[in-house]
Amino acid sequence: MPQREHEDHETLIFIINGQDYAVPTDFNAPLKVAVQRALQVSGNTGRPADEWEVRDIKGVLLDAQRTPRELRLHNRARVFLSLQVGAGGFGPG
Amino acid sequence: MAQVDPAVTRRKFENALGQLAAQRPILDARGIFLVGTPTYPSIELVFVPRRPLQFAVPITQSGSIFLPPGTSAIGTAGLPNLAARAFKAHFELSDFDLRAPSLQFRDPWTDELLDYNTMFRAFEYEKHRQVHLVLLGDHPTERRPFLCLRGIREYHEHPQHSGDDWLQYRNDISFFSIVMSVWRACIDLPQPTLIQQSTGVVQVQWSAEEKS
Numbered sequence: 036m037p038q039r040e041h042e043d044h045e046t047l048i049f050i051i052n053g054q055d056y057a058v059p060t061d062f063n064a065p066l067k068v069a070v071q072r073a074l075q076v077s078g079n080t081g082r083p084a085d086e087w088e089v090r091d092i093k094g095v096l097l098d099a100q101r102t103p104r105e106l107r108l109h110n111r112a113r114v115f116l117s118l119q120v121g122a123g124g125f126g127p128g
Numbered sequence: 129m130a131q132v133d134p135a136v137t138r139r140k141f142e143n144a145l146g147q148l149a150a151q152r153p154i155l156d157a158r159g160i161f162l163v164g165t166p167t168y169p170s171i172e173l174v175f176v177p178r179r180p181l182q183f184a185v186p187i188t189q190s191g192s193i194f195l196p197p198g199t200s201a202i203g204t205a206g207l208p209n210l211a212a213r214a215f216k217a218h219f220e221l222s223d224f225d226l227r228a229p230s231l232q233f234r235d236p237w238t239d240e241l242l243d244y245n246t247m248f249r250a251f252e253y254e255k256h257r258q259v260h261l262v263l264l265g266d267h268p269t270e271r272r273p274f275l276c277l278r279g280i281r282e283y284h285e286h287p288q289h290s291g292d293d294w295l296q297y298r299n300d301i302s303f304f305s306i307v308m309s310v311w312r313a314c315i316d317l318p319q320p321t322l323i324q325q326s327t328g329v330v331q332v333q334w335s336a337e338e339k340s
Contacts (some may be wrong), residue, residue, distance in 0.1 A: 050151065050154070052147070052302030052304060052305055053148070053150060053302050053303070053304030053305070054147070054150065055150075070193050082300060092154070094308075095340040096339075104293075108252055115308065117301075117305045117308065118297065118301055120278055120279075120313075121277075121278035121292065122252040122254075122260065122262045122278065122283075123262065123264075123277075123286070123288065123289060
């Protein structure tokens with residue numbers, strides 16, 4: 036296998052609703068590509084992908100337009116994929 | 129009266145517990161700890177804040193620079209040995225997942241409901257809405273503090289949110305995801321700051337980190 040291909044196809048572990056899904060990921064493609072795949076693998080296809088958000092293990096929101104390499108994610112990094120939180124409450128709206 | 133076959137809702141309760149067990153290292157790292165042996169329909173988790181308390185002090189001098197008379201500034205310093213109080217999140221999963229989990233905030237020592245006047249504050253931050261308070265003091269039917277957040281029964285069954293039915297989300301929002309949302313709103317974003325008034329009275333001011 037060419038080294039380049041080996042490097043580009045690594046794995047991210049998506050935690051979706053409390054379950055881990057290992058998703059082969061092109062680390063040079065936008066993260067949203069892997070997000071789409073993770074949602075398919077987990078069966079969460081009822082909503083558009085842009086209603087979901089990805090956070091790293093510390094809870095920091097990740098820009099799905101950027102690549103995992105740009106986001107400094109490492110192979111087999113664990114990320115949370117969850118539906119965006121809607122909230123009521125008070126404050127600027 | 130139960131609306132869901134007890135065997136079904138108990139299986140879903142066990143699934144929710146299984147999610148917590150599978151992701152326990154993540155819960156531990158966030159200071160979220162399962163209390164006791166959960167018995168249907170209740171799951172109790174203690175949330176332990178670790179963000180250092182801030183202490184605001186009036187400043188009259190900055191290094192060798194004295195502020196003009198009559199002016200004042202406020203500086204803040206972290207108190208690394210102090211953080212906000214821990215709380216117990218008491219979830220009820222009766223009729224889950226036809227209904228969202230119900231959430232009560234309790235004292236971890238006495239098990240009493242927390243008083244809104246003296247408890248922490250919870251926030252959500254979104255780019256469009258900015259910071260907004262999501263812990264409200266008086267639910268119109270439950271008459272107690274509640275978290276106004278999607279995934280929480282008190283939000284979906286609030287008369288003002290009748291258009292945002294839980295059934296739209298129950299396939300996409302698990303119990304584990306709800307616990308993570310509670311952590312973000314109640315632990316990760318809030319920043320308590322002690323402020324000493326000119327009268328000498330010390331108050332706690334709650335603000336939130338503007339973090340997506």
